[in-house]
Amino acid sequence: MQNETSKRKIEHIELALLESVERKEMNWFDEVILLHHALPDISPDEVDLSSNFAGKPVKAPIIIEAITGGSDLSKGINEALAIAASEFGVAIGVGSQRAMLEDKSLIDTYKIVRERAPDVPLIANLGMSHISTEKAVENAKAVVEAIEADALAIHLNFLQELLQPEGCREFPELFSNLVDISREVDVPLVVKEVGNGISGEVATLLESAGASYIDVAGAGGTNWAVIEGSRSGGLRRDTAYNFINWGIPTVIGIIEVRKHIKRAKIIGSGGIRTGIDAAKAIALGAHFVGAARPFLVSFKREGLDGIRSLLKRMIEELRLSMALTNSRSVEELRLSRRFVLTGRTLEWALQRNIL
Ligand SMILES: Cc1cc2nc3c(=O)[nH]c(=O)nc-3n(C[C@H](O)[C@H](O)[C@H](O)COP(=O)(O)O)c2cc1C
Numbered sequence: 001m002q003n004e005t006s007k008r009k010i011e012h013i014e015l016a017l018l019e020s021v022e023r024k025e026m027n028w029f030d031e032v033i034l035l036h037h038a039l040p041d042i043s044p045d046e047v048d049l050s051s052n053f054a055g056k057p058v059k060a061p062i063i064i065e066a067i068t069g070g071s072d073l074s075k076g077i078n079e080a081l082a083i084a085a086s087e088f089g090v091a092i093g094v095g096s097q098r099a100m101l102e103d104k105s106l107i108d109t110y111k112i113v114r115e116r117a118p119d120v121p122l123i124a125n126l127g128m129s130h131i132s133t134e135k136a137v138e139n140a141k142a143v144v145e146a147i148e149a150d151a152l153a154i155h156l157n158f159l160q161e162l163l164q165p166e167g168c169r170e171f172p173e174l175f176s177n178l179v180d181i182s183r184e185v186d187v188p189l190v191v192k193e194v195g196n197g198i199s200g201e202v203a204t205l206l207e208s209a210g211a212s213y214i215d216v217a218g219a220g221g222t223n224w225a226v227i228e229g230s231r232s233g234g235l236r237r238d239t240a241y242n243f244i245n246w247g248i249p250t251v252i253g254i255i256e257v258r259k260h261i262k263r264a265k266i267i268g269s270g271g272i273r274t275g276i277d278a279a280k281a282i283a284l285g286a287h288f289v290g291a292a293r294p295f296l297v298s299f300k301r302e303g304l305d306g307i308r309s310l311l312k313r314m315i316e317e318l319r320l321s322m323a324l325t326n327s328r329s330v331e332e333l334r335l336s337r338r339f340v341l342t343g344r345t346l347e348w349a350l351q352r353n354i355l
Pocket of ligand 1 (some may be wrong): 007017065066067069094095096125153154155192193194195217218220221222269270271272286290291292293294296
C-alpha cells in the first residue's frame with residue numbers, strides 16, 4: 001500500500017533519522033536560563049503537570065507532534081506512539097493525512113492512533129497546500145472524521161514546499177480558507193509550522209483567522225532544508241542547503257507569539273530535547289510543548305520501549321525543573337517569568353520590543 005505521497009513520507013522518515021538533520025546552531029535554548037530556587041519549598045512529587053488540551057485532560061503538557069501516516073511503516077510507528085501516549089496520558093498528532101485523501105485504503109495507518117489511544121487528545125493534520133483549494137473545508141472535515149480527532153492541525157510549511165522538487169509555490173485563498181475551516185469544522189484549530197517558526201505578526205493573523213492553538217515549531221530541531229536538500233541534486237540541493245539557517249528559533253517564536261496574541265494557546269516545539277528545554281519553553285509562555293524527531297529516533301532504536309523511556313525521562317526532567325524553580329503547576333511556571341535571557345535571544349527580544 002503506497003502512493004507517491006506515501007513514498008515521499010517514507011523518504012522523510014529515513015532522512016529525518018540522520019544526525020545532520022538537527023541544527024544545533026539554530027537551537028537557542030542554552031540562552032534561556034531558569035532561575036534556580038535553592039530553598040526547597042515543594043517536592044517534585046507535589047508538582048502538578050496536568051492540563052487540558054482540546055477539552056480533554058492530559059497528565060503532562062507534552063505533545064507527541066505530527067510525524068507520519070500513509071504506509072505500513074508509518075502504521076507501526078503510529079501504533080507504538082499511540083500506545084505510549086495512552087499510557088502516559090499525553091496528546092498526540094498524526095502526520096499529514098494527504099495520503100489518505102488520495103487513497104482511502106490508507107486510512108487505517110492513521111486511525112490506528114485512535115484505536116490504541118482512545119482517551120487522549122488526538123490531532124488530525126493537513127498541510128497548507130491541501131487547504132489552498134476549493135475543497136479546503138471538505139478535506140478538513142474528512143481528515144478529522146476519519147480518525148475521530150479532537151483537534152485539527154494545519155501545517156504551514158512554506159520553506160519546505162519551496163525547496164521540495166514536487167512542492168507548491170502558490171497557496172491561493174490560504175487565509176480565507178483557514179477562516180472557513182475554523183468556523184465550519186467543529187474541533188479546535190491548531191496552526192503550526194514545521195521547523196521555521198512563527199512571528200508575532202503571523203500569530204496575530206492566525207488568531208484572527210480563528211486558531212485556538214499556535215504551535216511555533218521553530219528552528220533548532222528537525223531541519224527541512226537538510227531533509228529536502230538530501231532528496232535533491234545539483235542546484236536545487238545547493239539552494240536547499242543555503243537555507244539551512246533560515247527561520248525563527250523556537251525560544252524566540254514563543255516570546256514573539258506570547259507578546260502578540262490575546263486568547264490562543266501556545267505550543268512550543270522545534271528542538272525540544274529534554275524536560276529542561278520543555279520547562280524553559282513553558283516559562284517563556286508556552287502552554288504545551290511538543291517534540292517529533294526524538295520520538296522517531298527512540299522508536300528506531302528500541303521500539304515502543306524507546307518511546308516510553310523518552311517520555312519518562314522528559315516528564316521527570318520537567319518535574320525536577322519545576323521543583324527547582326519553585327513552580328507548583330504548569331500555569332505557575334508559565335506566568336511567573338522565572339527566567340533570564342542572554343545572548344542573541346536577549347538582543348532579538350530587545351530589538352523587537354517583545355520582552
Ligand atoms: C519525519 C517527520 C515527519 C513530519 N511530518 C509532519 C507532518 O506530516 N505534518 C506536520 O505538521 N509536521 C510534521 N513534522 C514536523 C513536526 O511535527 C514538528 O513540527 C517539527 O519536526 C519540530 O519538532 P522536532 O524538532 O522535535 O522534530 C514532521 C517531523 C518529522 C521529524
